[in-house]
Amino acid sequence: MSGTSTLTAAVAPATSATRPLPLALRIGLAVAAPLAPLAQGTAYLVSPYGNADDPAVVLAAVGGAPAAVDLLGWLWLVIGLTLVPGVIAAGLAALPGSRRLATVALLVAVPGWAAGLTLPQTDLVAGAVAAAGVSDADGVRLLEQLLTFATPAQGLAVAIFVVGHVAGTVLLGVALFRARVIPRVLAALLAVAQPLHFVAFVILQNTYLDVTAAWLTAAGFGAAGLSLLRRGR
Numbered sequence: 001m002s003g004t005s006t007l008t009a010a011v012a013p014a015t016s017a018t019r020p021l022p023l024a025l026r027i028g029l030a031v032a033a034p035l036a037p038l039a040q041g042t043a044y045l046v047s048p049y050g051n052a053d054d055p056a057v058v059l060a061a062v063g064g065a066p067a068a069v070d071l072l073g074w075l076w077l078v079i080g081l082t083l084v085p086g087v088i089a090a091g092l093a094a095l096p097g098s099r100r101l102a103t104v105a106l107l108v109a110v111p112g113w114a115a116g117l118t119l120p121q122t123d124l125v126a127g128a129v130a131a132a133g134v135s136d137a138d139g140v141r142l143l144e145q146l147l148t149f150a151t152p153a154q155g156l157a158v159a160i161f162v163v164g165h166v167a168g169t170v171l172l173g174v175a176l177f178r179a180r181v182i183p184r185v186l187a188a189l190l191a192v193a194q195p196l197h198f199v200a201f202v203i204l205q206n207t208y209l210d211v212t213a214a215w216l217t218a219a220g221f222g223a224a225g226l227s228l229l230r231r232g233r
Contacts, residue, residue: 021092021228021231029225030225030226030228032086033090033221034219035082036078036082038214039075040217041215041218044207047068048068049062050207051210062129069123069130072127073123080117083113083114083116083117087169090172090176090220090221090224090225091110092228093181093182093227094176096231097179097180098175098179101174101178105171105172105175106172108164108171109164109167109169109171110168111160112160115164116161118157119161120147122143125143126139166195173188173191174191176223181224190216190220193217196209196212196216197213
């Protein structure tokens with residue numbers, strides 16, 4: 001009897017460790033997974049100004065497009081609520097088939113993407129400046145100050161965001177590719193999506209290429225969320 005009890009005790013933790021996540025949690029993560037990058041790509045399309053525009057142009061464009069600013073506010077709300085859960089969903093989907101790489105990917109991607117949520121959003125700041133009736137000169141100075149990320153904390157957040165969300169999403173794509181839990185073409189596209197975003201946003205300043213990068217991320221995250229949802233059936 002003692003031998004049987006010992007064997008049972010040894011097996012029980014392993015059995016419980018392999019149990020799927022609760023269905024409600026899997027549903028929530030699967031729904032959240034594609035929403036933030038979908039909303040992000042839509043925000044790029046809706047925005048009334050371009051990536052390279054200076055603060056004066058941004059303020060003028062935002063002041064003339066109140067409906068777009070309202071929609072951007074809703075899109076950023078969706079992003080804020082679903083971005084980190086979506087990243088976690090992608091990592092959890094890859095975890096059983098690529099445990100070490102998925103773990104590293106989560107440790108890099110989660111703080112990387114989360115750091116971006118702490119930075120001032122140009123759309124919302126410019127909209128608030130326009131709505132408050134601040135003079136053009138004061139509004140430009142305020143926007144310049146906020147968007148130069150001049151404080152040490154903001155500078156660190158920018159560094160964590162740039163490195164973490166690009167490298168972390170590449171690692172998530174590779175982990176999903178190795179785990180074979182989603183179509184490998186989607187995993188490969190996820191791995192290249194954020195480097196493509198960096199090129200589009202920083203170098204080429206091409207809105208449509210940036211939208212493509214965001215929606216490729218949504219496709220990869222969405223497929224990972226669906227895989228996670230199906231696990232345990």
